[in-house]
Amino acid sequence: xxxxxxxxxxxxxxxxxxxxxxxxxxxxxxxxxxxxxxxxxxxxxxxxxxxxxxxxxxxxxxxxxxxxxxxxxxxxxxxxxxxxxxxxxxxxxxxxxxxxxxxxxxxxxxxxxxxxxxxxxxxxxxxxxxxxxxxxxxxxxxxxxxxxxxxxxxxxxxxxxxxxxxxxxxxxxxxxxxxxxxxxxxxxxxxxxxxxxxxxxxxxxxxxxxxxxxxxxxxxxxxxxxxxxxxxxxxxxxxxxxxxxxxxxxxxxxxxxxxxxxxxxxxxxxxxxxxxxxxxxxxxxxxxxxxxxxxxxxxxxxxxxxxxxxxxxxxxxxxxxxxxxxxxxxxxxxxxxxxxxxxxxxxxxxxxxxxxxxxxxxxxxxxxxxxxxxxxxxxxxxxxxxxxxxxxxxxxxxxxxx
Ligand code: NIG
Ligand code: FE
Numbered sequence: 001x002x003x004x005x006x007x008x009x010x011x012x013x014x015x016x017x018x019x020x021x022x023x024x025x026x027x028x029x030x031x032x033x034x035x036x037x038x039x040x041x042x043x044x045x046x047x048x049x050x051x052x053x054x055x056x057x058x059x060x061x062x063x064x065x066x067x068x069x070x071x072x073x074x075x076x077x078x079x080x081x082x083x084x085x086x087x088x089x090x091x092x093x094x095x096x097x098x099x100x101x102x103x104x105x106x107x108x109x110x111x112x113x114x115x116x117x118x119x120x121x122x123x124x125x126x127x128x129x130x131x132x133x134x135x136x137x138x139x140x141x142x143x144x145x146x147x148x149x150x151x152x153x154x155x156x157x158x159x160x161x162x163x164x165x166x167x168x169x170x171x172x173x174x175x176x177x178x179x180x181x182x183x184x185x186x187x188x189x190x191x192x193x194x195x196x197x198x199x200x201x202x203x204x205x206x207x208x209x210x211x212x213x214x215x216x217x218x219x220x221x222x223x224x225x226x227x228x229x230x231x232x233x234x235x236x237x238x239x240x241x242x243x244x245x246x247x248x249x250x251x252x253x254x255x256x257x258x259x260x261x262x263x264x265x266x267x268x269x270x271x272x273x274x275x276x277x278x279x280x281x282x283x284x285x286x287x288x289x290x291x292x293x294x295x296x297x298x299x300x301x302x303x304x305x306x307x308x309x310x311x312x313x314x315x316x317x318x319x320x321x322x323x324x325x326x327x328x329x330x331x332x333x334x335x336x337x338x339x340x341x342x343x344x345x346x347x348x349x350x351x352x353x354x355x356x357x358x359x360x361x362x363x364x365x366x367x368x369x370x371x372x373x374x375x376x377x378x379x380x381x382x383x384x385x386x387x388x389x390x391x392x393x394x395x396x397x398x399x400x401x402x
Pocket of ligand 2: 070071238
């Protein structure tokens with residue numbers, strides 16, 4: 001049993017508030033927290049069982065950060081498209097001309113599994129350096145059974161090698177690959193057909209789709225979700241990013257873990273989310289990098305009591321972001337979240353967006369995943385641009401050394 005002392009705790013317990021506690025302590029055993037509180041309240045029977053102790057020197061301790069939406073595994077980059085967009089081309093124009101997601105599919109298929117792994121490992125390491133202890137990684141740049149399998153396998157190997165919990169999401173319905181050009185419905189059949197095979201290999205924790213004018217229709221998304229439901233897999237959705245198709249309402253009908261992006265979400269979409277249990281995952285990196293001007297309806301989501309998560313959406317086209325702390329900052333400056341909402345968005349609400357109940361807050365029974373920061377108050381996590389105050393990341397009760 002390990003006692004961590006002199007922690008300035010921000011537990012994030014309950015539905016609001018930082019849960020601040022100076023002179024706090026944590027007791028971990030194995031991968032879990034047994035007790036969290038003020039050191040002078042430590043029960044005697046626990047105190048007698050402590051075999052190791054670590055003084056955290058009064059540093060701030062928060063739950064480990066969780067990046068609940070990334071596309072980290074892909075070949076190539078799209079810096080050229082960034083230049084085109086700066087000269088006036090729109091994201092949709094580039095996609096319709098065969099660029100966008102499809103150009104990354106070509107580069108991903110051309111890469112070996114080792115190349116995909118090496119490139120993604122560097123990107124993932126950047127996230128870990130800032131305290132990410134759980135990360136979601138989507139497929140979606142392979143778009144054939146073999147290539148999706150390879151990308152999900154890479155995601156799985158990354159988790160083991162880099163000491164981070166990787167949740168794997170199957171995003172076969174990301175774009176129509178060239179061999180199915182003009183046959184989107186046949187491609188959706190294929191996406192549905194591959195799902196069970198990927199699941200049997202233990203490579204699918206959830207199923208996602210890109211419901212959009214340049215992606216898939218609501219009817220096609222419904223077929224993907226029905227197949228997922230038949231296999232007992234939870235769903236989530238890229239919804240209302242560039243237009244309002246009503247994908248959110250569909251996703252809520254299927255009990256989606258989260259609806260992500262939501263810039264064009266309508267009042268009816270907010271209504272559907274309210275009380276559905278689905279998390280609104282906001283992606284300020286994509287909003288910023290696409291130079292979007294339409295804001296997600298934050299105040300309506302807040303008033304409806306919809307939990308909000310914040311993620312990097314790391315991908316080569318719309319969000320080459322590798323800093324979850326920067327996303328927390330941008331959620332405040334661009335989306336007007338409070339620092340507390342933004343930090344909750346990258347911890348407890350991010351855990352909810354992944355269907356994980358065992359992390360995101362510091363309390364007995366939760367995983368011992370936490371970050372130790374050189375900060376006097378947790379609002380500093382939302383404050384700096386480009387400073388990394390992480391001192392230590394602890395995952396499953398062990399200090400991470402990678
Ligand atoms: O989350 N919107 C769809 N998927 C990604 C972008 C993918 C890409 O452009 O490569 C996103 O923004
Ligand atoms: Fe995305």
